[in-house]
Amino acid sequence: MCGQVAKNAAPHRKHDATTTYLLMNAFLCICALTHSAKLHEFTAELSIIRKQVVAWLHSQNMMQPKAPLARLALEDGTVFHGTGFGAVDSGTVAEGEVVFNTAMCGYQEALSDPSYSGQILTMTATQIGNYGVTEQDIESAKPQVKACVLRELARTPSNHRAQSDLSSWLAKFGIPGIAGIDTRALVRQLRTQGALRGVVAIGDSPSDDELVRRAKNIPGMTGQNLAACVSPSTRGAFTEDLGAWSMRSAKAPGKKWVVVSLDCGAKRNIYRNLVDRGCEVVTLPHDATPADIRAIAPHGLFISNGPGDPAAVETVVGTLREIAGEIPTFGICLGHQLLALSMGASTWKLKFGHRGSNQPVRNVLTGRVEITSQNHGFCVDEKSLRASGGEPTHVHLNDGTLAGFRHLYKPIFCVQYHPEASPGPHDSTYLFDCFIEIMCSRSAVTAEIMERHQSAAARAAAAVVV
Numbered sequence: 080m081c082g083q084v085a086k087n088a089a090p091h092r093k094h095d096a097t098t099t100y101l102l103m104n105a106f107l108c109i110c111a112l113t114h115s116a117k118l119h120e121f122t123a124e125l126s127i128i129r130k131q132v133v134a135w136l137h138s139q140n141m142m143q144p145k146a147p148l149a150r151l152a153l154e155d156g157t158v159f160h161g162t163g164f165g166a167v168d169s170g171t172v173a174e175g176e177v178v179f180n181t182a183m184c185g186y187q188e189a190l191s192d193p194s195y196s197g198q199i200l201t202m203t204a205t206q207i208g209n210y211g212v213t214e215q216d217i218e219s220a221k222p223q224v225k226a227c228v229l230r231e232l233a234r235t236p237s238n239h240r241a242q243s244d245l246s247s248w249l250a251k252f253g254i255p256g257i258a259g260i261d262t263r264a265l266v267r268q269l270r271t272q273g274a275l276r277g278v279v280a281i282g283d284s285p286s287d288d289e290l291v292r293r294a295k296n297i298p299g300m301t302g303q304n305l306a307a308c309v310s311p312s313t314r315g316a317f318t319e320d321l322g323a324w325s326m327r328s329a330k331a332p333g334k335k336w337v338v339v340s341l342d343c344g345a346k347r348n349i350y351r352n353l354v355d356r357g358c359e360v361v362t363l364p365h366d367a368t369p370a371d372i373r374a375i376a377p378h379g380l381f382i383s384n385g386p387g388d389p390a391a392v393e394t395v396v397g398t399l400r401e402i403a404g405e406i407p408t409f410g411i412c413l414g415h416q417l418l419a420l421s422m423g424a425s426t427w428k429l430k431f432g433h434r435g436s437n438q439p440v441r442n443v444l445t446g447r448v449e450i451t452s453q454n455h456g457f458c459v460d461e462k463s464l465r466a467s468g469g470e471p472t473h474v475h476l477n478d479g480t481l482a483g484f485r486h487l488y489k490p491i492f493c494v495q496y497h498p499e500a501s502p503g504p505h506d507s508t509y510l511f512d513c514f515i516e517i518m519c520s521r522s523a524v525t526a527e528i529m530e531r532h533q534s535a536a537a538r539a540a541a542a543v544v545v
Contacts, residue, residue: 146162146163146164146167146258147162147163147167147169147281147282148160148162148163148281148282148283149161149162149163149164149167149255149256149257149258149279149280149281150257150279150280150287150290151177151199151228151257151260151265151277151278151279152277152278152280152287152290152291152293152294153177153268153275153276153277153291153294154275154276154277154291154294154295154297155268155272155275156291157268158287158290158291159257159260159261159265160260161257161258161259161260162257162258162259163255163256163257163258163281164229164232164245164246164249164250164255164256164257164258165226165227165245165246165249165250165254165255165256166249166250166252166253166254166255166281167250167255167281168281169281169282169284170280170281170282170284171253171255171280171281171282172255172278172279172280172281172293173199173225173226173254173255173278173279173280174225174276174277174278174293174294174297175197175198175199175224175225175226175276175277175297176197176198176199176274176275176276176277176297176299176300176456177198177199177201177228177265177269177274177275177276177277178195178198178199178200178201178269178274178431178432178434178456179200179201179202179203179262179265179266179269179431179434180200180201180202180203180434180435180454181203181434181435181436181437182202182204182435182436182437182452182502182503183204183436184204184210184502185436185501185502185503186202186204186207186208186245187212187213187216187217187245187248188216188217188218188346188348188501188502189202189434189454189502190217190222190223190224190227190249190254191217191218191219191221191222191223192218192219192223192346192384192454193218193219193223193309193344193345193346193384193385193386194223194344194346194384194385194386194412194413194454194455195223195224195386195454196223196224196305196308196309196344196386196387197225197300197303197305197308197386197387198224198225198300198386199224199225199226199227199228199277199279200224200226200227200228201227201228201229201262201265201266201269202227202228202229202230202262203262203263203266204230205230205231205262206229206230206231206232206233207229207230207231207232207233207245208229208232208233208236208244208245208246209233209236209237209238210236210237210238210240210241211236211237211238211240211241211242211243211244211245212236212241212242212243212244212245212248213238213240213241213242214242215240216240216501217347218346218347218348218501219309219344219346219347221252222248222249222252222254223309223344223386224254225254225279226254226255226256226257226279227249227254227255227256227257228256228257228258228260228262228265228279229256229257229258229259229262230258230259230260230261230262230263231258231259232245232246232256232258233245255279255281256279257279269431270430270431273430273431274300274430274431274432274456275294276294276295276297276299277294277297278290278291278293278294278297300387300388300428300456301388301428302388302390302391303387303388303391304387304388304391304392304393305344305385305386305387305388306343306344306365306385306386306387306392306395306413307365307366307392308386309343309344309385309386310342310343310344310364310365310366310385311342311362311363311364312364313364314361314362314363314364315342315361315362316359316360316361316362317340317347317350317351317353317354317360317362318354318360319347319350319351319354320351320354320355321348321351321352321354321355325355326505326508326539326540327355327356327539334357335357335358335359336356336357336358336359336378336379336515336518337358337359337361337375337376337377337378337379338353338358338359338360338361338377338378338379338380338381338518339361339362339363339372339375339377339379339380339381339406340360340361340362340363340380340381340382340383341363341365341367341372341380341381341382341383341395341398341414342362342363342364342365342383343365343382343383343384343385343392343395343413343414343417344383344384344385344386344413345362345383345384345385346383346384346497346499346501347501348499348500348501349381349383349384349411349497349499350362351499352498352499352508352511353381353511353514356511356512356515357515358379358515360381361375361377365385365392365394365395366394366395367398368398369398369401369402372398372402372406373402377406378406378407378518379406379407379408379409379514379517379518380402380403380406380407380408380409381408381409381410381411381414381514382395382399382408382409382410382411382413382414382415382417382418382493383410383411383412383413383414384411384412384413384414384454384497385412385413385414386413387413388426388428388457389413389416389417389420389426389457390420390425390426392413392417395417396417396420396421397421399417399418399420399421400421400422403418403421403422403489403491404486404489404490404491406490407490407491407514407517407518407521408490408491408492408493409492409493409510409513409514409517410492410493410494411493411494411496411497411498411499412454412455412494412495412496412497413455414493415459415483415484415493415494415495416455416457416458416459416495418491418493419459419464419467419469419484419493422464422467422468422469422486423463423466423467423468424459424460424463424464424466424467424469425459425460425463426457426458426459426460427457427458427460428456428457428458429455429456429457429458429480431456432454432455432456433453433454433455433475433477433480433495433496434453434454434455435452435453436450436451436452436453436500436502436503436504437450437503438450438451438452438453438475438477438496439451439475439476439477440473440474440475440476440482440483440496440507441473441474441476442472442473442483442529442533443471443472443473443474444472444525444526444529444530445526445529445530445533447533447537448476449473449504449506449507450503450504450506451482451496451497451498451503451504451506451507452496452497452500452501452502452503452504453495453496453497454497455495455496458480458481458495459481459484459495460481461480461481464481464484468486468487469484469485469486469487470484470485470486470487471483471484472484472485472492472494472524472529473494473495473496475495480495481495482494482495482496483495483496485523485524486523487523488523489523490517490518490520490521490522490523490524491523492513492514492517492523492524494507494510498510498511499511505536505540506536506540508536509529509532509533509535509536510532512532512535512536513528513529513532516528516532
């Protein structure tokens with residue numbers, strides 16, 4: 080009997096074996112409180128079975144060791160105590176701006192988004208890690224955050240596509256995390272005071288006071304050119320399309336559009352959307368010159384998302400001042416801010432930013448509302464944009480901030496949010512189709528163009544749901 084139980088236990092999933100172990104412990108406690116001779120005979124045999132199960136759990140690395148102490152210290156003196164995951168070597172410390180994301184899922188895409196470079200990311204969903212990590216779903220070569228903050232880390236991922244659990248993936252790249260803290264209290268603090276500088280430390284050293292002192296000395300996000308840290312150093316090409324995830328009924332026929340991307344930390348899914356529409360994507364470092372771009376003779380110019388203060392990315396602003404509009408130009412997130420700066424507008428830092436996959440935006444040209452994915456801490460000043468010849472096309476409905484604009488007579492348009500989603504809804508994918516059209520016409524984007532492609536995208540999405 081004992082051998083048969085051990086034999087059958089081997090193929091069990093981790094949580095099944097652990098559950099068996101816990102149930103046996105409970106049964107042994109019940110037996111200890113009884114005086115039945117038969118029960119006591121069975122108890123001895125059950126104890127042997129328990130030892131075999133425990134040995135097997137250890138052999139499969141399924142007995143969870145006690146999680147180490149982890150702390151999150153904020154510049155205002157608040158210190159949260161929790162348990163560590165990811166890179167948990169004692170003495171591991173990560174410093175950055177503490178921000179939060181309100182998405183219910185998509186943690187692996189968020190953690191690997193280069194726009195989070197230099198930041199400690201808090202996920203507001205109560206349990207993270209449920210479906211593990213899949214290489215196909217990450218948005219860059221590695222996690223980009225400084226550290227990760229969770230309410231609860233799922234112990235065992237449950238997804239047939241999972242290739243790793245979240246903690247192991249972060250540990251592979253030396254990224255620490257802290258779980259078991261009251262993320263509701265933390266987010267309330269960030270919403271009230273604004274994004275705060277913070278430190279995540281594994282272990283009980285240094286002291287809480289020392290961690291707070293270190294948090295106060297972290298450079299603020301304003302003035303930091305982090306795009307230079309995540310931009311590629313050489314020219315490249317991106318050839319992967321959306322594959323099975325595409326909502327398009329057929330591949331784009333006809334002409335191949337050459338699109339040059341000034342890569343300030345682009346997400347892979349942006350490029351997948353362009354390739355899916357028949358584009359040949361050539362990536363250049365953020366500091367590529369107008370001559371570098373003209374040498375490729377592209378049909379379109381794309382300015383990517385990225386981290387940090389847009390006003391500090393002076394090289395790109397200077398390049399765009401010379402070449403944007405000469406080639407049909409589209410920008411996303413940081414690209415939106417850089418295009419505004421190149422036209423003479425100004426930017427400012429939001430209190431706690433827009434980060435999540437449930438942000439409402441209205442297209443003022445079509446009147447339609449889009450639920451969007453966003454990740455940014457800076458914003459374009461609308462008044463200065465209008466004075467510079469730009470016209471707002473999108474507005475954020477939560478706070479009325481600018482979410483997109485177009486040039487009135489040049490083929491330049493951009494949005495502050497992420498139409499490629501990943502994660503998030505697909506309401507805004509029509510913007511890629513607008514980009515294709517202005518590459519063809521080499522004229523400014525119009526309300527009619529946006530309405531046509533937005534309506535087509537809505538019909539396609541409805542057909543998929545049906």
